[in-house]
Amino acid sequence: MNRNFLALIFIGMSFGTGSGLGQSPAPAPDAPVFDVASVKPSSPANNGHSLMMSEGKFTTENQSLLGLIKFAYTLKSDDQLIGAPSWVGSKGFDIDAKEDAAFVEAAKTLPPDQRMAQIKLMVQALLQERFHLQVTRETRELPVYALVVARGGPKMTAMPPPDLSRTSASPPAPGDAPVKRRGSGIRSTGRGDLTGMAATMDLLTNVLSNQNETAGRLVVDKTGLTGNYDWTLKWTPEKSASMASGGPGSGATDETGPSFFTAIQEQLGLKLESQKGPVPVVIISHVELPDAN
Numbered sequence: 001m002n003r004n005f006l007a008l009i010f011i012g013m014s015f016g017t018g019s020g021l022g023q024s025p026a027p028a029p030d031a032p033v034f035d036v037a038s039v040k041p042s043s044p045a046n047n048g049h050s051l052m053m054s055e056g057k058f059t060t061e062n063q064s065l066l067g068l069i070k071f072a073y074t075l076k077s078d079d080q081l082i083g084a085p086s087w088v089g090s091k092g093f094d095i096d097a098k099e100d101a102a103f104v105e106a107a108k109t110l111p112p113d114q115r116m117a118q119i120k121l122m123v124q125a126l127l128q129e130r131f132h133l134q135v136t137r138e139t140r141e142l143p144v145y146a147l148v149v150a151r152g153g154p155k156m157t158a159m160p161p162p163d164l165s166r167t168s169a170s171p172p173a174p175g176d177a178p179v180k181r182r183g184s185g186i187r188s189t190g191r192g193d194l195t196g197m198a199a200t201m202d203l204l205t206n207v208l209s210n211q212n213e214t215a216g217r218l219v220v221d222k223t224g225l226t227g228n229y230d231w232t233l234k235w236t237p238e239k240s241a242s243m244a245s246g247g248p249g250s251g252a253t254d255e256t257g258p259s260f261f262t263a264i265q266e267q268l269g270l271k272l273e274s275q276k277g278p279v280p281v282v283i284i285s286h287v288e289l290p291d292a293n
Contacts, residue, residue, distance in 0.1 A: 032118045033125045034058070034097040039290045042092035049092070053119060056104040062092035065131060065287070072123040073135070073282050077209040078216035079142055083284040093290070097126060134286040142279040145214055145272040146222045147205055155269035156229035159198040184228060192237035192257065198228040208272075212238050213260035218279050223270060235263035 042062040050061040051071060060068070066089040069081060078089075099107075099122070107115055127133040162184045184198040186207050194207065205219040213235075236257040258266060265271045 031125060032099075032103065032122045034122050035100040035103070037095065037097035037126055037130070039126075039130045040094045042094050046092065056099045056101070058095065058097040058099075058119060058123065060093065060095040062094065064089050064092055065127075068093070068095075068123065068127060069133070069135075069282065072120050072127060073137075074120065075280075075282060076206050077214070077218040079218060080279060080281045081284070082281050085287065087289070088284075088287065091289070095126075097122070130290040132286060132288045133284070136283045136285060138281050138283060139278050140281050141276055142281070143217055144275055144277045144279060145208070145217050145219045146275045146277070147201065147208065147219055147270055148222050148273055149224070150265045150269050150271040153269055154223075154225065154229070155267065156196070156231040159228045159230050161228045162198055192235050192260075194233040196229060196231040196233070198230065200228055201225050208264075211260065214272075219272065220277060231268055233263055233267055235260045 046062045048061060049063055049067070050059075051063050051067065052059045065087075066078070066081065066084065069075065069084075069088075070078075075081060081088075107118060110118070184200065184203065185196075186199050186203060187195045187197065188207075189195075191212075196204065201221040201223050205221045208214060208219040209217070234257055236255055236259060238260070257263070261272055
């Protein structure tokens with residue numbers, strides 16, 4: 001399954017409580033849904049991938065159903081999706097979905113986390129309608145990687161958390177100098193190259209869970225670190241089957257750098273330990289290819 005990322009900024013997500021275990025129900029009468037949506041197979045010639053959200057719109061380009069399910073159900077790793085047919089991770093889809101204008105206006109008053117939760121519910125409803133997706137949710141004991149502090153301690157630079165009290169559109173108070181805003185995130189300029197900017201450990205584990213080297217395992221934070229950190233992580237990426245055959249992502253990489261696991265220890269002062277732990281999973285009981293529309 002494809003876990004490559006192209007120049008993305010990752011944002012933090014946490015597991016929701018969900019609606020309990022059991023088969024995914026039909027959307028409640030008052031559940032948010034898109035006003036109109038089109039779902040079409042992507043062109044085989046398209047090697048890019050995108051998932052975009054803007055005011056009143058949700059769009060994807062060549063996005064796999066695997067990626068859509070992971071987004072909609074807040075899954076951090078491939079191991080958290082069980083029972084998926086092979087095409088779920090290999091076939092891409094272009095989606096253009098729009099929200100009702102009145103709904104968009106009302107949603108402007110919501111905090112960002114609630115707004116994101118609404119969008120995920122809408123994508124869940126879209127997957128149920130167009131892909132006839134039916135799922136159950138469980139917690140299972142699975143192999144995980146625990147992110148812990150290595151001997152010698154962290155090697156990252158502690159940073160203050162982003163100031164969320166002022167938006168970029170908010171003018172400075174009288175007498176205050178303009179403030180250069182600095183967000184929190186992780187930037188990737190290619191495989192084997194990550195830069196953390198005031199990033200939390202939750203954000204770091206999200207991104208590590210999606211690297212080829214973790215082989216689909218969930219990475220859980222057991223560092224005990226609660227702050228924000230700047231850091232740089234560079235390693236020699238493992239070659240996927242696609243890269244070895246000259247497919248997408250097969251560009252030149254630095255073969256002299258450290259391995260993924262060594263780089264985490266040497267550059268971040270952290271390490272990944274193989275353990276078992278409780279992992280929330282989504283189990284597919286039924287899914288179909290959508291009709292193009």
